[in-house]
Structure formats: structure tokens, C-alpha cells
Amino acid sequence: MKWFEKLTRIDRRVIYVLLTAFVILPFFIPFKIPENIMPQTRRLFDFIESIPTRDKAVIITFDYTPSTQPECHPMAIALLRHCFKKKIPVIGLSYEPQGPGMAVEALSMVSAELNRAAQSRDDSVIYGADYVYLGWKSGRVAAMIEMGENIASVYPRDYFQNPIDSLPLMRRVRNYKEIAIAIVVAAATYPDEWVMYPQARYGVKVAAGLTAVMAPEYYPFLQTGQFSGMLAGMKGAAEYEKLILEHGYTDKPGRAETGMNSQSIIHLLIIIFIVIGNVGYFFTRKNK
Amino acid sequence: MKKTLPLAVCLIMGILMIVQFFVPHPVSLRFNSMILNWVIVLSAFALVLAIGNLIMYHGNRIRRRQPGWIYSIVTLAGMTAMAGIGLAWGVDPDSLFQKIFLHVLTPLGATMFALLAYYMASAAYRSFRARSLEATLLLLAAFVVMIGFMPFGQYLGRWFPAFAEWIMLVPNMASKRGIQFGVAFGAIATALKIILGIERSWLGGKE
Numbered sequence: 001m002k003w004f005e006k007l008t009r010i011d012r013r014v015i016y017v018l019l020t021a022f023v024i025l026p027f028f029i030p031f032k033i034p035e036n037i038m039p040q041t042r043r044l045f046d047f048i049e050s051i052p053t054r055d056k057a058v059i060i061t062f063d064y065t066p067s068t069q070p071e072c073h074p075m076a077i078a079l080l081r082h083c084f085k086k087k088i089p090v091i092g093l094s095y096e097p098q099g100p101g102m103a104v105e106a107l108s109m110v111s112a113e114l115n116r117a118a119q120s121r122d123d124s125v126i127y128g129a130d131y132v133y134l135g136w137k138s139g140r141v142a143a144m145i146e147m148g149e150n151i152a153s154v155y156p157r158d159y160f161q162n163p164i165d166s167l168p169l170m171r172r173v174r175n176y177k178e179i180a181i182a183i184v185v186a187a188a189t190y191p192d193e194w195v196m197y198p199q200a201r202y203g204v205k206v207a208a209g210l211t212a213v214m215a216p217e218y219y220p221f222l223q224t225g226q227f228s229g230m231l232a233g234m235k236g237a238a239e240y241e242k243l244i245l246e247h248g249y250t251d252k253p254g255r256a257e258t259g260m261n262s263q264s265i266i267h268l269l270i271i272i273f274i275v276i277g278n279v280g281y282f283f284t285r286k287n288k
Numbered sequence: 289m290k291k292t293l294p295l296a297v298c299l300i301m302g303i304l305m306i307v308q309f310f311v312p313h314p315v316s317l318r319f320n321s322m323i324l325n326w327v328i329v330l331s332a333f334a335l336v337l338a339i340g341n342l343i344m345y346h347g348n349r350i351r352r353r354q355p356g357w358i359y360s361i362v363t364l365a366g367m368t369a370m371a372g373i374g375l376a377w378g379v380d381p382d383s384l385f386q387k388i389f390l391h392v393l394t395p396l397g398a399t400m401f402a403l404l405a406y407y408m409a410s411a412a413y414r415s416f417r418a419r420s421l422e423a424t425l426l427l428l429a430a431f432v433v434m435i436g437f438m439p440f441g442q443y444l445g446r447w448f449p450a451f452a453e454w455i456m457l458v459p460n461m462a463s464k465r466g467i468q469f470g471v472a473f474g475a476i477a478t479a480l481k482i483i484l485g486i487e488r489s490w491l492g493g494k495e
Contacts, residue, residue: 012410019409033439036449066397098397100379101389108381139331142324149321154328160380201309219461220468235437264438266405271434273413274427281417 004287007280015273022269026261033264035257040222041239044207044229047181048082049247056180057089057173061190062103063096068187068211073102074237074256075209076185078244080110084125085249088180089169092133093155095140095190100159103133128167135159141193148176148202176202181228185209191218195226209236234259295485302483342367429455 001009051058060079064072083090092103111125118124125131134155137143143154151174152164164170172178182204184191191208198204205228208218212233221227231240234256241254305323308316346360374385418424435441436452481487 010413015410015413016406019406023405034442035439036442038437038453066394067401069394069398098393101386101393104379104381104386105390137328138335139328142327142331146321146324146328149317153321153325160378216456216460217464219456220465223457223461235439260439264440266409267434267438268440270409270412271431273409274416274431277413277416278418278427281419 002287004280004283007276008284009280010273010276018269019266022265023262025265026258030258031261032257033261035235035238035242035260037239037243038232038236040227040230040232041236041243042229043222044183044231045082045240045243047205047207047228048079048086048088051086051088051180053087054089056178057091057169058083058180059091059093059182061182061184061186061194062092062094062099062106063184063186063188063190064102064211065096065098065187066102069102070255070259071211071234071237072185072187072209073106074234074254074259075231075240076102076106077110078237078240078254078256079183079185079209080106081114081250082240082244084110084114084130085244087130089173090131091169091173091179092131094136095143096186096188097136100133100136104159107131107133128162129169132167132169133159140190141197144193145197145201148198148204151175176204179204181205181207183207183209185231187211187214189214191221191227195221199226234263291488291491294491295488299483299485302479339367429459 048058058079060076060083062076080090090107092107094100094103111127111131115124134151135158137154146154151170155164157163158167158170176198182194182198184194184206186208187210191206191210194204194206199206207227207229208221209231210218210233212235215230215232215236218227218230222230231237237254237256238260241250241256244250245253301323304319308320343364346364348354349357349360350364370385370388373388374383377384379385416427416430418427432448433452433455435444436449436455441449441452478487482490
């Protein structure tokens with residue numbers, strides 16, 4: 001077998017071993033690759049920055065599953081840190097059946113982290129007053145539209161079975177009029193429905209946090225202004241983490257930043273393998 | 289009558305829902321609210337139907353000892369256990385339900401998805417070849433976007449990430465928008481066909 005033929009027939013086990021080694025590497029040899037912030041990430045950050053403190057609420061939907069957790073969960077956590085630190089009320093909900101598990105983990109983790117460091121009531125985050133989690137609901141399109149009239153009729157109780165009227169935040173937020181933006185953190189096509197129904201009918205501002213695979217589908221929504229920002233994959237999450245770190249909303253780097261090191265190296269490795277395969281293919285074809 | 293009644297209901301409700309969208313009168317809004325609540329309730333019934341279907345399907349597999357029947361036991365046991373634990377001890381952040389979700393389902397799901405990276409890397413190496421002009425263009429675009437969106441991309445020059453962004457915002461967006469328009473027109477046509485009773489496959493049975 002000639003050298004160029006060997007290039008086209010690298011054993012898949014070699015690829016797998018190298019892939020494993022390069023994924024693990026950044027966890028043992030920490031290094032920092034400076035992140036360039038994409039305009040869509042900055043747009044979402046700036047939008048949240050522009051929301052007045054203790055005024056309108058932000059809806060964050062947790063519509064992802066454990067399989068897409070490495071991309072979507074850091075986004076949700078970074079968004080929660082930003083909103084909680086800015087004293088913007090948060091209403092969480094899910095239309096993905098596995099979403100509540102992810103939502104409860106993110107909300108309890110970020111609220112506990114801030115409450116541990118809190119010096120007074122003003123620094124702490126209280127369930128019911130500063131944030132609420134409404135849980136999962138069937139018939140999502142109908143639920144999204146009906147929330148524009150009356151959130152309590154769709155969610156008479158929250159995820160933890162508290163009557164909705166017993167929560168001070170929900171006594172103030174009756175429908176989309178008191179919502180500044182709905183940020184859909186999703187691993188499926190849920191953002192389409194938020195644009196088609198709550199935005200078209202009630203003018204709700206919509207932004208999205210999506211897996212990298214989904215992001216190209218949603219660029220038209222950014223260009224038309226139907227999205228007020230977008231976080232694309234782990235990179236989007238890492239960029240948002242960097243922004244909140246730079247602006248003093250947190251004092252430690254997030255999970256996506258470490259993940260991005262592994263992901264960047266793996267992308268490089270895949271590119272190198274594709275180049276090797278094509279060099280081999282080119283010379284094989286030339287010799288035929 | 290078996291078909292006429294559902295078709296008549298579909299026609300009347302379809303037209304009413306279109307009309308109410310453009311009428312902001314309180315009566316129209318109340319009607320819309322009522323229908324939307326019906327839809328939510330009906331969706332909940334669909335969930336009951338789905339659980340029943342799952343139990344019947346896996347129950348049959350276990351009874352007939354079909355290949356892989358042991359996994360059907362795992363499915364039914366997992367579903368029953370999680371539902372039971374959630375109903376009995378709640379779903380609070382410190383509950384057993386949440387602990388099982390975080391420490392069993394989450395690592396399992398993440399592992400399954402992580403395996404895809406291995407297949408993708410191997411498949412990209414084997415099949416991503418510049419065999420034709422179109423394949424070469426696709427390859428070059430993929431390289432530019434991958435490198436441009438990586439943090440390394442900025443080291444090749446400030447123009448490189450901007451070029452990757454341009455590919456996403458112009459050629460990618462033009463094609464995506466074309467597809468979305470096509471899908472939207474198709475959806476409008478299908479909705480009209482269903483409302484007017486031309487498309488009847490949703491009724492089930494032979495046409």
C-alpha cells in the first residue's frame with residue numbers, strides 16, 4: 001500500500017483514541033483561548049442590561065434534555081446569574097418533558113450560590129418573589145397563546161404545587177404585558193412557536209439559546225429582528241459567561257469556557273483528519 | 289355521518305379560529321381562551337393515551353418473549369418507579385425524584401449523545417472528500433465556518449471570523465429563508481385542505 005493510500009485508510013480506532021485524549025487534555029492542562037464575542041450574543045446581553053431593575057420579568061424556558069445539557073445548561077445558568085444579579089424577576093417554564101429536571105437544577109444551584117454570598121435581603125434571591133418555576137404543560141402552542149391573556153388560567157399552580165396567587169411575583173405578572181423578553185433555551189424547534197404565536201399576537205420579544213447544530217436555521221430570525229439575540233451552542237454559552245464575568249455579575253468562569261477548550265481542539269483534530277483524507281484521496285486519484 | 293360530522297366540526301372550528309384572530313372583541317377573546325383551554329385538556333388526554341399505548345406495546349413484548357423483552361421490563365419498571373417516586377415524595381430540588389434524574393438519567397443521556405462525536409469524527413474523515421466542484425465548495429465553506437467560529441479563528445486575522453459570519457448571514461440565510469417560505473406556504477395549503485375537507489387522512493381508515 002502506497003503512503004497516500006494509507007492516508008485514506010486510517011483505522012477508526014486511531015481516530016477514537018486521539019479524540020478521547022484531546023477531549024480530556026484541557027481538563028488536566030488548563031489553558032485559556034480568548035473568546036471573540038459574536039454580535040448575536042452581545043445583542044442579548046445588551047437587551048437584558050437595558051431591562052430596568054425590579055420591573056418587567058424575563059421568561060426563561062428550559063426546553064432541553066440531559067443529552068444536550070453541555071451546550072444548553074451553561075446558557076441557562078449564565079442567563080440566571082445575569083438576571084438575578086440585576087434583580088430582574090425570572091419566570092421559568094418548560095414544554096420539553098425532561099426540561100423540569102434541568103430547570104430545577106439550574107434554578108436551585110444559582111439561587112443557592114447567590115444566597116450563600118448574600119449580605120442582606122437585597123442581595124438574596126427568594127422563590128416566589130424573585131423567581132418562579134411554573135413547570136411543564138401539555139398542549140404547548142395553546143398554552144403559549146393563552147398566557148398572553150392570563151398566565152394563571154394556564155398554570156393555576158407552580159411546579160411545586162403552590163397556588164399561583166400565593167406567589168408575590170405572579171400576583172404582579174398577569175400576562176405578557178409584564179414580560180420584557182422570553183428567552184427560549186431549547187434543543188428543538190420551540191423558538192419557532194414563540195415567534196409564530198406569542199410574538200405575532202402579543203408582540204413578545206423573543207431570544208433563543210440553541211445547540212450549535214440548530215443555530216444556522218435561526219439566522220433569518222435574527223436578521224428580521226424577530227430574535228432579540230441568540231446564543232449558539234457551547235460557544236454562545238462561553239461568550240455569555242465571558243460577558244457576565246467582565247461586567248462583574250459573577251467572579252468565576254463558567255462551565256462552557258472549559259468545554260470550549262475541548263471542543264475547539266476536537267474541531268481542529270477533525271479538520272486535520274479531513275485534510276489528511278483529502279490529500280490521500282487527491283494523490284490516489286492522480287495515480288489512477 | 290361517521291365522516292360528515294368530524295368534517296363539519298373541522299370546517300366550522302377552522303373558520304371560527306381564523307376569524308377570531310382578526311377580531312379583538314371581548315367575546316372573540318373569551319371564545320379563543322375557552323378553545324385554548326380545551327386544547328390543553330385534550331393534550332393531557334393524549335398523554336394518558338400514550339402511556340396506555342406504551343404499557344400495551346411493552347406488555348405484549350414481555351408476554352411473547354420477543355427479542356430484547358428484558359429491556360421492555362426496564363422501560364416499564366423505570367416509568368412506574370419514577371412516576372411513583374415523584375407522586376409519593378414530590379419533585380423538590382432535594383427530592384429523590386430529582387436526585388435520580390440528575391445522577392442516573394443525566395449521565396446516561398449525556399453519554400449516549402457524546403458517543404455521536406466519535407461517529408461524526410470518523411464519518412467526516414471517511415466521507416468528506418472533494419469529489420466534485422459542489423463537494424469542494426461545501427468543504428471550503430465548512431472549514432471557514434468551523435475555524436471562524438472557533439476561538440482560534442481570530443488568530444488568522446480579524447476578517448476571518450467576520451467572513452465565517454458572512455457565510456452564515458448571507459448564503460446560509462438565503463437558502464434557509466427559501467426553505468422556510470416553502471414550508472410556510474405548504475403549511476397554509478395543507479391547513480386549507482384540511483379545513484375544506486379535501487385532505488381527509490386525519491380521519492383515519494382508507495381514503
